[in-house]
Amino acid sequence: MTTTSTPTDSPSTTRGASSAASTPSAPSTGLLLGRLVAGALLLVHGVPKLLEPQRATGMAASLGVPAPDLAGWLVVLGEVGLGSLLLLGLLTRVAGGLLVVQMAGVWLLVHAPSGFLVEGQVNGENALLLGAAGLVLLFTGAGRFSLDGVLRRGSDRRG
Numbered sequence: 444m445t446t447t448s449t450p451t452d453s454p455s456t457t458r459g460a461s462s463a464a465s466t467p468s469a470p471s472t473g474l475l476l477g478r479l480v481a482g483a484l485l486l487v488h489g490v491p492k493l494l495e496p497q498r499a500t501g502m503a504a505s506l507g508v509p510a511p512d513l514a515g516w517l518v519v520l521g522e523v524g525l526g527s528l529l530l531l532g533l534l535t536r537v538a539g540g541l542l543v544v545q546m547a548g549v550w551l552l553v554h555a556p557s558g559f560l561v562e563g564q565v566n567g568e569n570a571l572l573l574g575a576a577g578l579v580l581l582f583t584g585a586g587r588f589s590l591d592g593v594l595r596r597g598s599d600r601r602g
Contacts, residue, residue, distance in 0.1 A: 518549070
């Protein structure tokens with residue numbers, strides 16, 4: 444009985460871009476890039492609110508969000524804190540889970556009441572995409588190129 448090998452059977456038989464994607468570091472590289480983008484987006488939104496917290500609390504009040512001062516500060520802390528954790532790759536699964544919760548709240552309280560894909564409006568795609576990124580990181584973790592990875596490798600050596 445003869446067995447034949449197809450290009451998908453072995454990473455060594457693939458060439459070009461597909462061989463790069465089959466290297467052991469490719470998933471961690473993808474997770475690193477995703478974390479950096481999500482973390483940077485959160486910080487871009489959160490740092491101005493941290494510097495002027497009345498922006499966040501005022502926005503929450505104008506939208507009729509219950510306890511607008513608390514809600515505004517939770518948004519600020521979530522965007523800055525979770526953004527920082529994602530950039531570092533620290534406590535990534537926890538940060539991913541909290542990001543899902545925060546973005547679900549943002550979408551439900553801010554964007555959903557206006558409807559989805561209403562022409563000429565911000566429809567919450569950013570919240571949905573960041574929530575999806577959080578969901579991925581909740582399930583996968585940060586990968587090797589992160590502080591979580593460094594800490595995990597250090598504990599494996601002490602083991």
